[in-house]
Amino acid sequence: MFRGATLPPNSVHNVEAVMDSAWRDLGLGETKVRVTLVIELQRPYGSGDTPTPLQDRVAYLAPDSTHRTTCLAYLPAGSYWTLFILGKRHEGVGGFAQWLEAGLGPCGFYAAYGTPGRPVESWLAARNWDVGLYLGSHGIAGERFSSLDLMGNPSSPWYWDGVYSFPPATVACLAGRPSGCRAAVLAGAAEERTIPIPNVVLVERRWWRVQHLLPGERYLGDVARTVGRDRFLDFWTSGQPVDTALALALKRPVGEWTADWERGFVRPIRLGPMPPLGAMVIALAIAVIALAAVAATAWRRQVR
Known part of the structure; x- marks a missing residue:
């Protein structure tokens, strides 16, 4: 389904063919929950159409008591993919398939x-x-691309500003601490939330900045591939607490x-301040001198 422009039949056919391929790549065949994909094409500048409130926000309408078997994914195409869909840009077929796969989001899991x-x-x-934004096995925007790449270069000072802007558990998990990883995964598990109707999942524009786990977007997809369909389905449909069901x-x-x-x-990050190299050398030298002095004093006492 497209919004914002009327497409020629060949453009619709091309998109459907890529979507079918992406669907198969995700291992999806006949499913109990049907996914409706709405692609919002970017309107030309100067268009008299009123922009939609979500024109630049990815959103999902999850199944609920009124529509139990339908999940709707709303994807703004932006200028790049709008031109591709309209046939005015011909490079990037692989990237388009990746974009569609990533765009399924929670609907892929449903x-x-x-x-x-x-x-x-x-x-x-x-x-x-x-932790459930991407079902695929590749990176969300490339073979190994993930939200960690969106953080920037670790050699840049603003990278560490970004790292320490996350909750303590997220940072501890980046440092390789199991207790931090557990807390990062189970954030929100103790809350009893009322699921609204309609159940709309609105993805933040800078979604990688509000994750509790990095690269969390692929976490549940990786869990599913690791444990296999049957065990993951037991977890997914379990009535037990999340911690118990996931550990099982x-x-x-x-x-x-x-x-x-x-x-x-x-690679696990190092937590805590690191002293300058010069200060470390001086401290080690002082320690060596002190140890030598103690050893010399002890030797003199033994000689006497």
Whole structure:
């Protein structure tokens, strides 16, 4: 479904073909929950049409009591993909398929596994689905591209400003600490949230800045691929607390498994201030001199 422009039949056919391919790549066939994809094409400048309130925000309408078998994904195409869809830009077919896959977001999980159990649904709602934004096995915008790449270069000072803007548990997990990883994963799990009707998931523009886990967008997808469909489905539909259900699926404590998973993307960061190199050398020299003096004094006493 397209908004903002009337497409020629060949353009619609091309998009449908790419979408079918992306659907198969995600391992999705006949599903209990149907996904409706709404692509908002960018209107030409000077157009008299009134812009929609969500024209530049990705949003999802999850299944609820009134529409139990439909999940709607709303994707603003922006200028780049609008030109591609209209046939005015011909490079980037692979990138377009990646964009469509990523755009399925939570709807991909609904299609693959159905409606989650109450504890999982409440947990995901509490954290705005930050651990379930991407079902695919590749990076969200490339082979290994993830929200960690959006943080910038670790050699830049603003990178560390960004790191320390996250909650303490998120930072601790980046440092490889299982306790921090457990807290980062289970953020929101203790909350009993009322799921609204309609249940709209509105993704933040700078979504990678509000994650509790990095790269959280692919966390549940990686869990599902690791444990297999049956065990993940047991977790997904479980009525047990999220911590218990997830540990059963992983067959390991959540914090330990997540810390190992985190190390697959980033080398554990060092926490705490590091003294300047010159100060370290001076301190070591003083320590060596002190030890030598103590040893010399002890030797003299033994000689006497």
